[in-house]
Amino acid sequence: xxxxxxxxxxxxxxxILAALGTGLxxxxxxxxxxxxxxxxxxxxxxxxxxxVASGRPVALSDFAGKPVLVNFWASWCAPxxxxxxxxxxxxxxxxxxxxxxxxxxAPEAVKVFLxxxxxxxxxxxxxxxxxxxxxxxxxRAVLPYSVFVDAQGNIVRAKMGMxxxxxxxxxxxx
Numbered sequence: 001x002x003x004x005x006x007x008x009x010x011x012x013x014x015x016i017l018a019a020l021g022t023g024l025x026x027x028x029x030x031x032x033x034x035x036x037x038x039x040x041x042x043x044x045x046x047x048x049x050x051x052v053a054s055g056r057p058v059a060l061s062d063f064a065g066k067p068v069l070v071n072f073w074a075s076w077c078a079p080x081x082x083x084x085x086x087x088x089x090x091x092x093x094x095x096x097x098x099x100x101x102x103x104x105x106a107p108e109a110v111k112v113f114l115x116x117x118x119x120x121x122x123x124x125x126x127x128x129x130x131x132x133x134x135x136x137x138x139x140r141a142v143l144p145y146s147v148f149v150d151a152q153g154n155i156v157r158a159k160m161g162m163x164x165x166x167x168x169x170x171x172x173x174x
Contacts, residue, residue, distance in 0.1 A: 038136060038137025038147065038155055038158045039155070040154075040155055040156055040157055041154055041155065042154065042155050043153055043154060043155075044060060044068075044070075044136070044147070044149045044153050044154065044155050045060075045135045045136060046059055046060045046061050047059065047060050047102075047124075047132060047135075049102065049124040049125060049126060049132070050124065050125050051122065051123070051124055051125075052103065052107075052110055052111060052114060052123045052124065052125050053114075053123070058100075058122065058124055060100075060149070060153075061153070063098045063100075064151075064153060065151050066096065066097065066098050066151055067096070067097050067098070067148070067149065067150055067151050067172070067174070068097070068098045068099075068100060068148075068149040069087070069090070069097060069098070069099045069100070069146060069147075069148055069149075069171075069172060070100050070102060070136065070146065070147045070148075070149065071083075071087055071099065071100070071101050071102070071144060071145075071146045072101075072102045072104055072126075072132070072133040072136070072138065072143060072144060072145040072146070073101055073102070073103060073104070073105075073143055073144050074103065074104050074105040074143050075103070075105050075109045075110055075112075075113035076105065076109070077143045077144060079143070079144055079161065079162035080143055080144040080162075081117070082162060083144060083162050083163045083168075084101075084117070084119055086163055086165060086168055087099050087101065087119070087121060087163075087168075088119045088120055088121060090168065090172070091119075091120055091121040092120060094172075097172065098121075098122070099121035099122070100121065100122045100123075100124060101119065101121060101122070101123040101124070102123075102124050102125075102126050102132055102133070103123060103124065103125050103126060104126045104131060104132065104133060104143065105126075105128075106128055107125050107128070110123070110125060133145050136155075136158070137155075137158050138158075138160070140160065142160040142161065144161065144162055144163075145158070145159070145160055145161075146158065146159045146163070146171065147159075148171055148172055150174060156174065157171065159171060
């Protein structure tokens with residue numbers, strides 16, 4: 001028996017492959033053409049969320065006068081997990097900058113994840129039932145999703161998707 005597709009399935013295979021490729025291309029084009037729906041220069045929405053480690057309430061306004069990188073993530077999101085070491089290194093190397101991770105995930109899953117993979121930046125817990133990132137321009141509910149806020153509390157830029165080292169460094173430039 002031959003390991004090739006029978007003749008009658010070859011055309012169906014190529015049609016399915018073309019459809020998948022077109023769908024993926026459309027998805028990525030949509031992300032690049034229609035990125036975050038947040039306007040640079042607008043005031044960042046304040047929030048009060050519990051810190052995962054202690055449960056104490058933390059507000060964005062607690063960091064007035066400092067630039068802040070807000071990163072929305074989840075423990076089940078592979079790109080989120082992949083970029084966390086970069087965010088951790090950024091926080092350690094830039095004490096003038098505040099990195100805040102906002103977990104949009106089940107609280108127990110976040111605690112277990114952070115016990116296995118701790119980070120030195122602040123991690124807050126969003127409600128399981130409210131997408132906090134939506135108020136920050138993440139109208140497609142993409143994770144990871146990041147927003148850079150200047151020291152005056154204004155949004156500088158937002159990004160859907162994972163950082164590379166180079167894109168992270170350019171993202172946090174004023």
